[in-house]
Amino acid sequence: MAGLSLAEALKSPEALGGPWKVYGAARQQKPPWFPSSDAVDHFMSFDALSSNDTFQKLSPISDQVTHLFWVAIQHRDTEESNIAANAAMLRNVLEALKSPNHYSKLQHVTLQTGTKHYMGLIFDPILGATKLVHHDTPFQEDEPRLPYPNFYYRLEDVLDEYKESMSFTSSVHRSSIIFGASSRSLHNMLSTLCVYASVCRQDNLPFRYPGTAYTWEHFCDATDARVLAQQHIWAAVTDKAKGQAFNCTNGDVFTWRSLWKVMCEIFGLEFVPFEEEDREFDWVGTMKEKGSVWEEIVERHGLCKTKMEEIACFEVVKTVLCLEFQHVCSVNKSREYGFLGYANTLKSVKMWVGRLRDMKIIP
Template sequence: MAKIPSPSVALVVGVTGMAGLSLAEALKKPTALGGPWKVYGTARRSKPGWFPSTLVDRYISFDASNLDDTIKNLSPISNEVTHVFWVAIQVRENEEANVSINSAMLKNVLDVLKSGTSSRLCRVTLQTGTKQYMGPILDPSLGNQLVPRDPPFQEDMPRLPYPNFYYALEDLLASYTPSFSYSVHRSSIIIGASSRSVYNSLLCLAVYANICKHQGLPFRFPGNRYTWEHFCDVSDARVLAEQHIWAAVSEKAKDQAFNCTNGDVFTWKSFWTELCKVFDVQFVQFDEKEKFDVVEMMKKNAPVWDQIVEDHGLFRTKIEDMITSFDALKIVLNFEFQHVSSMTKSRDFGFFGYAGTLRSIEMWVRRLQEMKIIP
């Protein structure tokens, strides 16, 4: 009698973020590589109202930074999980603290899944990003001292001489080999749909556009002339999910790091033009004399957003909870270099996923509207 193959069992850690949601959706497709998949989705908080109940076989809420909580919640499935998709992140006051908390989370989960003699864990995919090449740009004590590598960013560029929790997580994964293999996915700015992502540029821009529309204010670009005119790239959450799954079942991708972008580039002027069409606001040419601080503007308009949420019966989000994301957006839109990553290695290894960035904006905005996160 032919042996029935063991099912693929995924643990998506951070399932309510932009990448996590797209991962769960991609894994549940009948055409998913390595499938059919049983999918466990985890997050620190309870399941938000916009998260489809049928998207995962089981939703598990626990704090991965707490070993006892991790043991309690993951031990019952530790002999099932074959693949971990790590798209979780916690952000602290500086990069040293980021190293500590994120390393503890990953180690706790891996140690629990590997603790039993019947562990089936064979592959872990780790999501990081272009801070790999730029350094800890959001660290208040280091952000102004950093000298990034020249773009386009390539995977074999040497590490920068600064603390970076991405480096720590890669090293932690490598320390478990050959117990299991892994892959690293260095995303650009992620475009997707969620109210739970620490960094969500599209949601920030949607909130900003809706406040401008509500107040009758011009929807001005809150960056510098360089980013307005020069190239940037982003990572569609669907492409990122595809790359994670491809690498999880590919022998060639074992123990490798890959950049993951849409495969195209854009100027923020063209991105802004598309945003204006989608949100039905007037396009305003960039004017350096109209420079303003988008973070301070959003703080002042927090009550306005509260009113918009109330008027439209939206899922309750608060400007105060988005400030970290607005801080990051402010930095990104004021770069003095082109934020572009090379996808050559990824293609050489056999991954050809892509998305048209400007075409995808409206789709993701409509998705946020369907989820009742924005009006």
């Protein structure tokens, strides 16, 4: 979600600090939905968990790379495994970029993390089921780390370890719920809701809200992937932003009730108000049995070949829709430092659904 918008923002004629030469890197080969022209100058595929593969692919350009925009992520079963995998990827890339065969020109690294920094391990299969301590909302950047393992914390520490020896600066970007476009983002809430809406339309089912009365009525915020990309680039070229952490949201709030109405409008579904008995609705279990329905939808509409588990994350969405606090971040610091990017969240949803349709990821 973040990578596509970041690549497009860097190649925009209006990009701060541009014109940029962009190397896009991913573990997989370029997917069929990725724009073929002007999104990146070079697309590179390698496994960042492999130090050899990473060094082989990146060290030849270590004398060209001035900025590293880190939006890579891997999810594992436990947070300790998340820490090991994600820290290894970042270390391998930094080691390759300080290759002794070339003089490193790396000036700045932007690190994308998120609100798990403030909430704790809400997605952990064990800790997530307990009463986690979290910071008060709206979340603010100066809050101390929580007493739980967190790979976001480790990634910040890894950057601190390399800063002095490689002489680069860094910034941290804590996004809220990202609305963007991708077929394989494990935490893509919007694509999950699109799959759900498509299945409801296909099987003539009510589009029931799978959360709680609290989240239905209370405020939440989100991050348009385009705004997130703009903040990454702004921080990369703004001296005042170096060494800082910034929340990144659209600058407004919404209720899931209002967003549900928008989704119904987009997909031609009847709006069904939340009822307390809906809490007993086994949404995750029901949707996991709809894999064959999604395959029919993909075939019928000529979509990119995806399996439901690749494009949807029902457990993650269920967790967020059952939070017992308002998921809202303060963006005061970002504004005070000079970043004024924003988006209208409900309009953003419509745009990104249209983009997912154009990319033939959803019908």
